[in-house]
Amino acid sequence: MQTAYYKEKIINLPGIRREDFQKLYEDGKKGLLSCPVCGAPVRLYLGIHNRPHFYHHLSKAAACSDLPIQDAAEEHPEHTEWGGFRLPTARGITAEEKEVAYKPSQALRIKRPFTKKPVLSSEKQDSYIEKLKDAGISFDSNQQTAVTHTEGPLLILAGAGSGKTRVLTARTAYILKQLKVPANSMMLVTFTAKAAGEMKKRLIGYPGVYQDEAQRIVSGTFHSIFYKILLHHNRDKWSGEHLLKKDWQREQIVKDAGRTLSLDEKEFAYDLALQQIGLWKNSMILPKGVKPQSSWEEKTALLYQHYEETKDRSGLFDFDDMLLGCHSLFVDEPQLLESYQNRFTYFLIDEFQDINKVQYELIKMLSARTNNVCAVGDDDQSIYAFRGSDPSYLLEFERDFPGAEVVTLNQNYRSPHEIVETANSIIAGNTKRHQKEMKAQYSHEIKPMLFYPFDEEEEATMILTDLQEKIEQGAKPSHFAILFRTNTGSRAMFERLASSSLPFKLEQDNESFYERFMVRGLLAYFRLAINEDDSEAVRSILPSLFLKQSVFRDLQAESILKDCSMLEALSHVKTGFAFQEQKLKKLVPMVRSLAMLSPLAAIERVEKELGYQDFIKKRGSEGNKMEKGSDDIRDLRVAARKFKNISELIDHADHMTAMNKEIKVLGKRHDDAVILSTIHRSKGLEYKYVYVLGAVDGSLPHDYALDSARNGDLLPLEEERRLLYVAVTRAMEQLFISVPIYRRGRKAHPSRFLTQLPKIQ
Structure with missing residues (x-):
């Protein structure tokens, strides 16, 4: 249906301004729309797959036939009658033109057809590989090469969905059982304690690997491993009672310093200053070595110096000091470093693309005797520059570790051909990367889709409609992830989900908008x-x-x-x-x-x-x-x-703030819930259905990357492209990318990362 009865007159949907669709949708939910034929309540449909239309939401019966168009009043006529003359409707000369037509969703055209190619295993066999195969643990040829190449430096380029965890755990088991290497001479470094725990748990299921042996492997995050070394050699200095565990403890020190500089805590961003201090420390830049790039950095550098002096006087340390302290320990006591070099024979480093300078230097120091470093990562998924991560360590691995073998895991076992090809097309725009292309193992002939909401509000409504349709057809809430670039990008989506009956949770502890x-x-x-x-x-x-x-x-x-x-x-x-x-x-x-x-x-x-x-x-x-x-x-x-x-707005703001706190509590109890997450937090995870919000210039890529590109620095723009690549490769079945026509009240332009993707007209 294209007509409805609204505010005591009949309206025709093609005559309604696009920016008013969301209001019509909300008024329909309030019962303010009715069928001009039968008088029953109707609502406006705003979804991804079908054009906007009015429908009888209380009945599954067929919709009534539309009234003839001439019987339906236009909501915004182009002319008015005055004194017997037809005059154009007045329009403010400063008003931004928003008379945009509805643009239907578009499926992406996949350039290359899917051809199933058998993935062959290596002809090289040995006893433990046979045992793994007998246990149902098989590998393609590249995976098997990565598992069995044990001597000398090895770089494993593990693309999205390529079975990286299986390769890492199988390689660990292979070294233990085939090479008979003592478990305590292996160091397995992951970026989260959870990942280390999951790898050990999976390892115990491998042939011949028992729990006590798996537990003897030195595994964990960089911080946990190197803190234990510090604690072992100087417990008094590095005892946990001296650790600044809480953010407020660290903030208190810099705020005390800020008062001497007349920096009001309500005006100066102390949380961001601490983030910058952490970045300098992870880059091994001490207070005297800081070269401020702005007046804000000048103030932060002074806070950094005071922060370090206060910690030293009080005998305190923070998490970043664990790595810097261990590095200093090895430099000051070379004999101690040599003892650890002799103890550890094999190093396996996960997520190597996210390594920072101090972490890299520690691994180089410890592995100098054997050079048996296995670095696993994907430069196409390096997205943590703001924490000091630098993909150049992965890109230049062969330079720093001469003779390194490079194995590329290029088979994607997670996503269908249509999504993998889309991801390949996106990331091909980057120049600072290892050249590789992922290959899918199957196709389901459902193309990724671009959809074009009017703005953020309509974007959220269209996604909610699609979620509800798929859940009615049997999908579970936990099958869905809605990904966004920065926390503010989730505001409208959060509000729409909060007003629905769907369970959802936020994958980050962010404040209410x-x-x-x-x-x-x-x-x-x-x-x-x-x-x-x-x-x-x-x-x-x-x-x-x-x-x-x-x-x-x-x-x-x-x-x-x-x-x-x-x-x-x-x-x-x-x-x-x-x-x-x-x-x-x-x-x-x-x-x-x-x-x-x-x-x-x-x-x-x-x-x-x-x-x-x-x-x-x-x-x-x-x-x-x-x-x-x-x-x-x-x-x-x-x-x-x-x-x-303003009273209505304040009431809404208070309600959403309360809902934000409630969702944080309820989300921990819900396993079956829709996920709202930043792209950064989604890395390493996978979902059947993925929606990417705000794929327009200024959002993805972010404004700061566009500004950097205009000033000649293209690296931030390449990281933004990697972010979109990460978002796209989370999808296991279907992918939807939102391209709003307006963003933050201004005309938006589709993300430059999408312009090269061919669409089906």
């Missing part, structure tokens, strides 16, 4: 317009008024002495600056006026008339390339469009 610093600060003005004595709201607006938190106590006293509200007390603050005091006197009527405005108009007033725009420019999310304060406010505008007044 409405609790983000810039969003919370702007909404605080709305809260004060509703309640002038909201003390938390007063605290939240002080930074944007360029007032220190110490002013809060003065405001409390002023409120009592003058018997006025906390908002009114702001007009009595004495700062010593006439301009600022004059601005504070005008604050009260301006804040009160917000209650009468729509949320969008109120946001604009706070930004322009109350100076919030200037505050964003000065502070923003300083030091954070990924998430800017101005972007958060653009996201807020998109969210605010559907509310009539």
Whole structure:
């Protein structure tokens, strides 16, 4: 059906502006749409596979026939009648054109047809390989080469879905049983304790490998292994009671330093400063070696120096010190290093593309005697540069380990041909990589799809509709993953899932969108317009008024002495600056006026008339390339469009914040739940159905990578392409990539990573 009865008139869907589809969808859920023929309730369908249409949601019966088009009133006529003349409908000359037509989803065309080629095992056989095969553990020829090549350095390029874990565990078992190597002379390094545990558990199922032998293998993360070495040789210095385990402990030290530099904790991004300090340490850059690239880095470098001095005076250490401390121990005591070189014969390093400088140097030091280093990784999945990871260590492995054998695992056992070919086409755009192509083992002839929602709100609605359709057909919630570039990208999807009955969980402990610093600060003005004595709201607006938190106590006293509200007390603050005091006197009527405005108009007033725009420019999310304060406010505008007044928006914000906390608790109890995750957190996992949000320039690739490319640095852009590659290769059956027409209220352009992919018209 293309017609419906709405607001006392008949509307025709082709005559409705595309930007109003989401409102029609929501009003349909409220029972405000009905069939113009039978009068039954109808809703607007917004999904991926079918065009938008009205349908009878309470009945499975066939839809009524549409009324003739001339009987349906157009919602937005192009002309009006006046004085007997037809005049064009007025349109603001500054309004951005949003009259966009609906664009149907497109399947991607796969360039090469699938041809099944038998994957052959190596002709080389030995006793333990035969035992593995008898136990049902088989390998293709490249996998078997990786398992049995045990002498000298070995680089295993393990593509997505190539059976990497099977190869690693089989190689470990092979060295133990075929070569009769003592278990405690092997070091198996993984990037998570969970991965190490899973490998040991799987290892015990291999022929002849018993639990006590598997437990003697030195395995774990870099931090856990090298911390044990430190603890063994100097327990007093490295005892756990001296470890700064919690983020707040580390933050406290840098905040103490920040006070001496007059850095207000409500204005300076201390969490980002600690992240930068960690990056410098993992890159083995000590405080004296820092070369700041901005004023923010200059401040952070001073905090870094104070942070290290305070730790030294107090005898404290953090997690990054474990690796740096072990490196220093080996440099200062070469005889001790030699004893460990003699003890360990074989090294197996997982996720080698994510290794950082200090980790790399430690492995080079320990393996110098035998050179038996097996590095397993995929340069196409290196996505952790912000933590100091550097894929160049994998790319230059053969230079640093002369004579290294390179084995490529290029058979994908996870995804069908259609998804694997799409992933190959995407990653081929990168130049800094080992040249390789993954091959699929099967085809199911279902093509990956691009779909084109109007904006973030409609994107979330279309995905929810598709989820519900597939679950009705027998799929389980846990079969689905919805992946996004940065945490703010999940806002609309979270809200849509929260209002549905589907179980879902967040794969990261991120704050609610409405609790983000810039969003919370702007909404605080709305809260004060509703309640002038909201003390938390007063605290939240002080930074944007360029007032220190110490002013809060003065405001409390002023409120009592003058018997006025906390908002009114702001007009009595004495700062010593006439301009600022004059601005504070005008604050009260301006804040009160917000209650009468729509949320969008109120946001604009706070930004322009109350100076919030200037505050964003000065502070923003300083030091954070990924998430800017101005972007958060653009996201807020998109969210605010559907509310009539600021009270409704505040109620919604509070509800979503409470839901965010609840989902964190409930998500831990739900095994069968839809997954909402950043692409980074999805790495190493797999799902039947994968939806990738926001595949447009500015989102994926991110703005910061585009800025870097414009300045001649293409490395961030290549990492962004690897991110999309990782997202695509999580899909085991079907892949859906969203290409919104508008993002953050502005016209968007499809991701440049997709432009080379041929579509089926």
